[in-house]
Amino acid sequence: MKSIALEHYLHDKIREKIASDAEYGEFIGKRGIEPIIRQDVEAYQFLQLRKALVYAYNKSSFYHAQFDKKGIKPEDFKSLSDLAKFPFAEPMDIAHNSYAFACVSQADIARAVTFTSSGTTGPQKRIFFAEADLERMTDFMAAGMKTVALPGDVVQIMLPSGPPNSQADLLGKGVKKMGGAPILVGTAPTPEQVKAIREFRPKVLFGSTSRVYRLTKEAEVTDDLSDLGVKVLFTTSEYLSPSMRENLKRSWHADVIVHYGLTEMGLGVAVECQSGDGYHFNEADLLLEIVDPETGEVLGLGEEGEMVFTTLNREAMPLIRYRTHDISKLLDKPCDCGATSMKKFAPTTRRKEGVVKTKAGELYPSLLDEAIFKIPNIVDWRAEFVKDGAEEGLRIQVETTTGTEVENKEIRNALLEIEAIRQGLKCGNLKLPEVEILASGSLTRTARAKKLILDNR
Ligand SMILES: [Zn+2]
DSSP states (O other), X not given: OOTTHHHHHHHHHHHHHHHHOHHHHHHHGGGOSOSOOHHHHHHHHHHXXXXXXXXXXXXXXXXXXXXXXXXXXXXXXXXXXXGGGSOOBOHHHHHHOGGGGOOSOGGGOOEEEEEOSSSSOSOOEXXXXXXXXXXHXXXXXXXXXXXXXXXXXXXXXXXXXXXXXXXXXXXXXXXXXXXXXXXXXXXXOHHHHHHHHHHHOOSEEEEEHHHHHHHHHHHTTTSOGGGSOOOEEEEESSOOOHHHHHHHHHHHTOEEEEEEEEGGGTEEEEEEOTTSSSEEEOTTTEEEEEEOTTTOOBOOTTOOEEEEEEESSOSSOOOSSEEEEEXXXXXXXXXXXXXXXXXXXXXXXXEGGGOEEETTEEEOHHHHHHHHTTSTTEEEEEEXXXXXXXXXXXXXXXXXXXXXXXXXXXXXXXXXXXXXXHHHHHTTSBOOOEEEEEOTTTTOOOSOOOOOEEEEO
16 A cells, blocks of 8 residues: 555566666666666666667657657667657647557557547547557556555446456456456446445445546435445546545545546556655656646756656557646655655646636636535536627536535635636626536536536637
């Protein structure tokens, strides 16, 4: 039950390299290998990066063109910081031609995932994984699960059921790798989830933030959730506001740990550190840079910017300097969870395209989450920003739990805690938020779409 499970994964992967490749031994092992310190991690990452660059240059038409465009070759990279010389890859580049990224033949693609990352519109991206990629992904999922579970523990996986090697299936394999017992329940309605919890007694529930929250709000009307033996709620895909976290903890008497994942980066990326305020991430397989979203300049520790990842071990589809559009920062504080050689990044509260710019300031979903979910009877919300003549304002629908009364006024008051809304009203830039209360079950989501404030101006 320690955040350092991720560090063990990182160190094991480095030791594997040292044992199998003389170059690593020479580079890293000079001091006698143990203990592995930050300097060794970066030496390993540099060797992996150099290999990844040579591989992408030789195998992918997209990357070959990126090198040529800049007039550089893989051997021009002499340190990790040289990575800044390389051009970014955008989600749109993948949407335009995912095959140009591929480094293996179609026959060697074990799994292709097609998806749209922000909401239900926008171009679709196709991401390819080879067998070896999937193997490594489940290794990391096992390490992530070890941060919250022990061998023998039951883990209820509440992700959409899919074909072999779907996210749910891979996580199930990851759970088995760490000695746990996965129960795959899909996104079944709340009564079925509760029935499975009673039958299988999972210690961990894993699901999207909105699914876990809905389960909690719907089930607590009839059940005492603290009785069910669940010790950890492991949430993914969406931001978890402090108010939601408090409500979840109170209902289940359980710990709440957040996972940060991206399909492009191999699904699993980072797990919230148990000492709080940030995530340790998969530094064996990923490099993280924080860059200025406008200029692309690499930022230092503690500076907020866009997360840019580079894969270090990907076979089918390496991604070099891939822009996530998620905003975060690298934290410079040493961590008191026990990890000594890993970095940490701050919770991502917003995505670039998820920000609605109003005359009074920025609005984005996590601000609404924090304000709205302070009211305990709310299950979910849907919002749009609209223009009515000269007036702009927020229109929000909220779903409440069965048989509970929430006043429009209560929600409006909660929304006034958001700086942009309060200021907008004060200066006459925004009209009063329009609130509509919906019955239980109205906003049930089937897809994995991320929360969004629709900008309908
Ligand atoms: Zn930590």
